[in-house]
Structures are given as C-alpha cells and as structure tokens.
Amino acid sequence: MKTKLDLHRITLSQEKVLTALAQFKFLTTGQLLSLGAMSERTNLNKNISELRKFSSPLVGSISFGVHPGKGKLESVHYLTSHGAALLWEVYGEDYPIRFPKGNHGLFQQDYFHRVNTVTVHIALWQWVQRNDAEILFFCTYFDKLSTGKEKGYRAESAIRISERQYLIADALFMLKTPGSPQLYALEMYNGNDTQRVHHSLTAHLTALNNGQPSLQFGMDYASRVLCVFEFEVYKVQLMKRLSEDEGFTGAKEFFLFKSLEELKNEEFFEWQLFDGTKTGLF
Known part of the structure; x- marks a missing residue:
C-alpha cells in the first residue's frame, strides 16, 4: 500500500532527512549522517539536492564558503514551509515541526x-x-x-x-x-x-x-x-x-x-x- 510520501515520490531515506530537519531545525550534512539519515555523504548530498529541486522545494540550504582557519564550512540545511506542510499532511497537524519562518537568521558569525x-x-x-x-x-x-x-x-x-x-x-x-x-x-x-x-x-x-x-x-x-x-x-x-x-x-x-x-x-x-x-x- 502506497503512503502519501510515496505519492509525492519521497524515498524512505529522504523521509529521514525531512523528519530529522523537523526535529532539529538546522542540520549540517555531517549531523544528518550522525543521525543515521543515510550512511554515505555523497548519496546524502544527492538526496538533499533532489529535495531542493522540487517545484516547491522541501528543503533549503545555506552556504557559508571558506573559513580562514577551518577551511570550507559545511552547508546548513533546513525544512521549508512546503516541507513542513507535506509532513503535516502525512503525519497530522499535531506532528511537532521546527522550521525557520521568514528570514532564517543564520549568519556566519553565529555559525x-x-x-x-x-x-x-x-x-x-x-x-x-x-x-x-x-x-x-x-x-x-x-x-x-x-x-x-x-x-x-x-x-x-x-x-x-x-x-x-x-x-x-x-x-x-x-x-x-x-x-x-x-x-x-x-x-x-x-x-x-x-x-x-x-x-x-x-x-x-x-x-x-x-x-x-x-x-x-x-x-x-x-x-x-x-x-x-x-x-x-x-x-x-x-x-x-x-x-x-x-x-x-x-x-x-x-x-x-x-x-x-x-x-x-x-x-x-x-x-x-x-x-x-x-x-x-x-
């Protein structure tokens, strides 16, 4: 039996990404790996990219470039309002979701x-x-x-x-x-x-x-x-x-x-x- 996520062409791994972002609000790729969303960084980045490419993107990402002492910083990912709406549709309106509303307010000095x-x-x-x-x-x-x-x-x-x-x-x-x-x-x-x-x-x-x-x-x-x-x-x-x-x-x-x-x-x-x-x- 197909679920509503199947109808939206969301894989089980992508569902793990969405629910993790709903719980923690902001996550780097490394943090998503530590949570077991997927086991390989390359595959995880590919799936995050796919979630961003929906006509109404389900995930957003913030890039921070290179830090002079630490090198390239990991991007930070978050659930969009469309991603939140999809999870509420699937899990019900009482499902707890954290996502940035309006300006995400994440700047490099706070990274x-x-x-x-x-x-x-x-x-x-x-x-x-x-x-x-x-x-x-x-x-x-x-x-x-x-x-x-x-x-x-x-x-x-x-x-x-x-x-x-x-x-x-x-x-x-x-x-x-x-x-x-x-x-x-x-x-x-x-x-x-x-x-x-x-x-x-x-x-x-x-x-x-x-x-x-x-x-x-x-x-x-x-x-x-x-x-x-x-x-x-x-x-x-x-x-x-x-x-x-x-x-x-x-x-x-x-x-x-x-x-x-x-x-x-x-x-x-x-x-x-x-x-x-x-x-x-x-």
Missing part, C-alpha cells in the same frame, strides 16, 4: 555556536533513545515566540528575570526521568573568553536564587545549568574561577560542566561540578 548547540541537542536525543528518559520539550535561542501586545518576538529559551528583563539561554529543555521531570538551561560556550562566561553564569545564579526558571514552568524544585565548552582548557579555567568565587558557594550542584570532546567520548549522563566532582545529569 559555529549554532552548529555546536545542535550537536549538544543531538547527543542528548541519542542518549535518551538508549535510556529510560524522554525529552518533554527542547527550545533554543533561535526559536522565536510572538510577544503579543509588545508586537515583537522573543527567544523561546528566554528566562524571565523581571517584568521586562530576560536571560536568554542557548537552550531550555525538560526531561521526563524515572523520578520527577528535570528542567535544564543549556549554555554552549565557544572561544576563550572565560570572563564573559563567568558573567553569564553569574546571571544564571541570580535567576536560580530568584527561583527561576522553575517558577516559569510551574516547578517547586530547582533547575540546573549545563555548561558545554568548545575547548577543554577553557572549561577547566572557568571551573577554577567559579570555585574561587564566593558568590557560587553552595551553588555547585546546579552547574554541570562538559567539553565538546567529552560529549563525543562519554555518555551524555556524565558531567562534572566546578570543584571537579563527577556527577550525573539527574
């Missing part, structure tokens, strides 16, 4: 940070598939919500500090665990500016001391902040800074640390506190 943020999301999702957990929601700073009366847009990952002040986390997500649901803010730190990171985490500490973001999501227990670093050396430096900051005394259980390299080689569940103690995600 590595956004790609790394998605890499963390993928690592979380892959860990959840292997364990007794579930992602109840995951939103990022590049997901936008209408502010209604304020006639503008705000990042979905905004943490309310006061009536008009927000702390924008790189991502907010909630896990369903064997115990109670757990809420996390995620920060992806690129580069070597540990002073900026220290300032960022001080803002998170203030939010936690004020009961946010737990109150925002109707929880009566504290959330935690996951801090992922592009480079291990700057993770270690920042952990040392916090251990020497009296303002963070008594708060170490709420800040968890990991580098991208550790993310590749360790279970997502395994983290460190800033005093070096090993701890679990929950």
Whole structure:
C-alpha cells in the first residue's frame, strides 16, 4: 500500500532527512549522517539536492564558503514551509515541526555556536533513545515566540528575570526521568573568553536564587545549568574561577560542566561540578 510520501515520490531515506530537519531545525550534512539519515555523504548530498529541486522545494540550504582557519564550512540545511506542510499532511497537524519562518537568521558569525548547540541537542536525543528518559520539550535561542501586545518576538529559551528583563539561554529543555521531570538551561560556550562566561553564569545564579526558571514552568524544585565548552582548557579555567568565587558557594550542584570532546567520548549522563566532582545529569 502506497503512503502519501510515496505519492509525492519521497524515498524512505529522504523521509529521514525531512523528519530529522523537523526535529532539529538546522542540520549540517555531517549531523544528518550522525543521525543515521543515510550512511554515505555523497548519496546524502544527492538526496538533499533532489529535495531542493522540487517545484516547491522541501528543503533549503545555506552556504557559508571558506573559513580562514577551518577551511570550507559545511552547508546548513533546513525544512521549508512546503516541507513542513507535506509532513503535516502525512503525519497530522499535531506532528511537532521546527522550521525557520521568514528570514532564517543564520549568519556566519553565529555559525559555529549554532552548529555546536545542535550537536549538544543531538547527543542528548541519542542518549535518551538508549535510556529510560524522554525529552518533554527542547527550545533554543533561535526559536522565536510572538510577544503579543509588545508586537515583537522573543527567544523561546528566554528566562524571565523581571517584568521586562530576560536571560536568554542557548537552550531550555525538560526531561521526563524515572523520578520527577528535570528542567535544564543549556549554555554552549565557544572561544576563550572565560570572563564573559563567568558573567553569564553569574546571571544564571541570580535567576536560580530568584527561583527561576522553575517558577516559569510551574516547578517547586530547582533547575540546573549545563555548561558545554568548545575547548577543554577553557572549561577547566572557568571551573577554577567559579570555585574561587564566593558568590557560587553552595551553588555547585546546579552547574554541570562538559567539553565538546567529552560529549563525543562519554555518555551524555556524565558531567562534572566546578570543584571537579563527577556527577550525573539527574
């Protein structure tokens, strides 16, 4: 029996590409390979090209050219409104889909940070598939919500500090665990500016001391902040800074640390506190 995707001449591999983009919003070819959309890069690129060539393209791609230190950058792919409409037609209107509306808002200066943020999301999702957990929601700073009366847009990952002040986390997500649901803010730190990171985490500490973001999501227990670093050396430096900051005394259980390299080689569940103690995600 033919499915609606068969009628649209969408192969099973192309369906995997579309559903992966619907889940993660922006993905490089390498990230699609890591998700198992296909096994060979050449074949994957060919299928992405075919999805772009529909009379109403189902996939869009953004090219970034050559970086002076890293060489040619991978293109970033996303679901178009036509691709989203097709998936809703096939899977129903309640099927969760993330796709950029209007200007995709992805610029070269944000490339590595956004790609790394998605890499963390993928690592979380892959860990959840292997364990007794579930992602109840995951939103990022590049997901936008209408502010209604304020006639503008705000990042979905905004943490309310006061009536008009927000702390924008790189991502907010909630896990369903064997115990109670757990809420996390995620920060992806690129580069070597540990002073900026220290300032960022001080803002998170203030939010936690004020009961946010737990109150925002109707929880009566504290959330935690996951801090992922592009480079291990700057993770270690920042952990040392916090251990020497009296303002963070008594708060170490709420800040968890990991580098991208550790993310590749360790279970997502395994983290460190800033005093070096090993701890679990929950």
